[in-house]
Amino acid sequence: MHPWRKLAFGSRTARRLALEFRNDAVDVKNLPAWEALALAPISRRYAPCRLLAVMLWGVVLTAAVGLSPEFDDIPGVGDWRVAAAVAGLFLLRGVLVWIEARYRAWALREHDLVYRSGVVVQSTVILPLARIQHVETVSGPLERAFGLVRLNCYSAGGLSTDLVVAGLERTTAERVRQYLLGRIRELDDEPAADGGADG
């Protein structure tokens, strides 16, 4: 049993509201339950990759602060202390990013793609495959060094990417992309999605 399952019925109000919940047409008990889905963690290499990215920024900014004469004038605060504070903040961020990256998980079901991220605020995005219009794989130089790839999925109407599955290994991402493209073609009779207007 998943830990929240116990908690969900912990409060009396929650229990009452859950009982009041109406549903006419479908036998909800027999619906496939997304909450029973076991999510698989993303690549273990994603955490060091993110940490390295944060640290690179940290080194650049700390050096900039340490070397610039702007902060010499602040009375009572030495030049090195500002730089140390900046470095400390980046170290903290690095730790948070590491923890967050290790918590990320994803799953591919027959009909949807699920991605969970966040530690304090945990957010789960579920994208039905029927809604995917277009899929692309992207990787920056750092991600390439770690052999990682991001999978961007786009659906209708949205101006931004609808789901970014970050931290997949290259072979996995390529297989998922192929699978998704195949499914889109299967689901959609229309020709492959193109822009609204071609130049």
Next chain:
Amino acid sequence: MVVPMAEGGAATPQENWQRLSPWAVGFLFLRVLVDFVRNNIPALAGAGAGVALIERIGLREVLLVSLVGVLAVALVCLIHYRRFAFRLVGDTLFVRRGIIEQKELKVRAARVQHIAIEQPLYLRLFGLVRLHVDTPGGAAAQVELPGISATLAEELRTRLLAGAREAVVGADVDHAGDTSAASGASADTGTHSGVVLFRANARGLVLHGLASNYAWVAAAALAPFLGQIERLVRRLGADTAFAERLQWFADYPLAGALAGVVLLALTLVTASVVVAWLRFHGFELSRADGRFRQRSGLLNRQEQTLSRARLQAVELVETAVGRLLGRSHIVCRQIGAVLPGEETSGRSFLVPGLARADARGLITEFWPQGQVAEDCLRVHRYFIRARIVRLSALGLLALGVAAATLGNPWYLAAAPAVPLAIWPLAWLHWRVLGYCLQGDYLQVRRGLLGRRTTLFPVHNAQRIDLAQSWFQRRRGVADVTFVLASGPVTIPCLPRSAADHLTNLALYRVEIDHARPQACR
């Protein structure tokens, strides 16, 4: 796709490359000039920079430069007109444009999101209209045909929409041909086939203006003249006779303040009613084979269509004043996000000044099974506490900043009052917040004093987000967001079990809906 040559004898008139009406050159020219003046007059006149410029380099030189500028604009407009051409082949609109580099834009009917026909006053004199075609490709892919004849615009629209419907429904083209013949009447005679669903009368529009705040639209229109208004006020202030009259306000501060507030309220209300009337004069909503069409406007007559297949969500908006007056309006959300602030602009499909019964009836016109229920399920009470904590944090921060900047630590003594002041607001918000699932339709109600009820079929969800903070996990509640093609709809602090039910149901409906033949969608 086989594209017949422009010179081909068998081609219909639309299939040849066509130009805009020659009058369009004039309109383009005027629009560029007016835009330039509107953007630069406040800078030049307001700061006296124009006078300084004339003194510096001389009036003749300034006039000469202006003349050269105007001629250049005229030349550019002429070139733009010469190189602008469009044609409709099958269900694809081709537009050729560009001054230096010629670009050809291809808009397939299936990709068209929204078509609007506008007829401002100056175009009405020539029997011309402006046609907007929106596609999901961003700003570069928006097509505007300024200055084509009303009949041609009507025909282009009918054919593009027929093509779009064909892609969705698979209807035969002959049928579409019928409608084009029937509704081929020009835009200003106002006759077309279809059932009239709603006509706004004068009383409804006045009430709509009172209920909705359109004053800011008027304010935005006046913005370029703010400099002049400010100078006028200053000159009045310097005027001794006027200052004496103002003395009365100083003698009776309370009455003066009251008079000021009443005057401001009257101005805002009058402006709002006038704008609502200009925008929605002669509003008429009608339906013809699965398409809804609205026409309205006093000076700028506009016409918009909405197909049921592209309708994502219907919003019933009852503002606080509107609830007192018993009036509401409906906003139909289509594919492609329009921000809530933009809904008063021409782009959104808005039905104004509806009485309670009219509004409910109209929603069943859009979706026969869609109904707005009065009694909704409330979300978890934890919502109140979360809201108080979040808003109090902001309030306390503001208080702290105020205390620090004013150097008066006694301000901090008010800190305990902040959550107490926020509590009623949070409670009110929670009381209005509700959701209700009837059949396939989910309804989400939000608001404080007003009400904004969003109704949509759950199978319209493009994506579902579940978010839980650490505190929410302990309470067993979650925020659920249904991302529609028209924008997100969030239900905060749902009991986790209800959230999961809704999610599973929506995912199931999406699949069922997709598995159905396309005609049903």
